[in-house]
Amino acid sequence: MLVIRLARTGRKKSASYRVVAAEKTRAATGKFVEVLGHYNPHTKELVLNKERIETRVSQGAQPSNTVLRLMVREGMELPKWAKVAEKQRAPKKEPEVQEEAEPTAEVAAEAATEAPAEAQNDAPAQEAAADAAEEATKEDAA
Numbered sequence: 001m002l003v004i005r006l007a008r009t010g011r012k013k014s015a016s017y018r019v020v021a022a023e024k025t026r027a028a029t030g031k032f033v034e035v036l037g038h039y040n041p042h043t044k045e046l047v048l049n050k051e052r053i054e055t056r057v058s059q060g061a062q063p064s065n066t067v068l069r070l071m072v073r074e075g076m077e078l079p080k081w082a083k084v085a086e087k088q089r090a091p092k093k094e095p096e097v098q099e100e101a102e103p104t105a106e107v108a109a110e111a112a113t114e115a116p117a118e119a120q121n122d123a124p125a126q127e128a129a130a131d132a133a134e135e136a137t138k139e140d141a142a
Contacts, residue, residue, distance in 0.1 A: 002061040004036060004053065016040045019048060019067060021056050039070060048074050057082075 003024045006017040017039045022032035036056065037048035048070070057063065057079055063071065068084045078084075 002033065002056060002059070003064060004056060004061050004067050005064040006039065006066055007032060014042070016042075019053075019070070021061055024062075046070055046074060048076070050074070050076055 001024050002021050004019065004021050005028065007020045007022070007029050008015055009018055009029075010016040018032075018035050019037040019039060020032035021034045021036055022030070026032070034052065034056070036053050037046070039046045053063075053071070053076070063082060065085050068078060068082055071078060072084065
């Protein structure tokens with residue numbers, strides 16, 4: 001059976017790929033039947049021979065998932081049987097709701113209403129302490 005896949009070419013750490021039709025049992029970079037295009041992931045350059053790909057797919061060649069994504073990017077119509085596989089991702093964990101969180105909000109609200117009353121009671125004492133500190137600095141300066 002034929003598959004349409006990417007065959008790596010290019011230098012070390014500077015990969016580019018050929019889009020090839022090859023036998024499924026062959027190595028990924030081994031002997032292939034036909035070159036159908038090329039793709040450079042660094043420059044995002046993509047050249048596909050759309051007519052030849054459509055011909056190979058109509059004859060039963062199976063495109064790899066990556067080639068399917070590249071075909072979609074080029075605006076090619078996919079066959080009805082071809083589906084682009086999505087990556088399986090673990091579901092996000094939702095934060096657990098604690099029952100204690102609600103009473104603490106009520107306690108915080110009560111503390112906020114009591115705080116201004118206490119601040120008013122402490123205000124004269126704070127003013128007296130500030131006045132005493134000012135007098136002490138004046139005496140030290142004199």
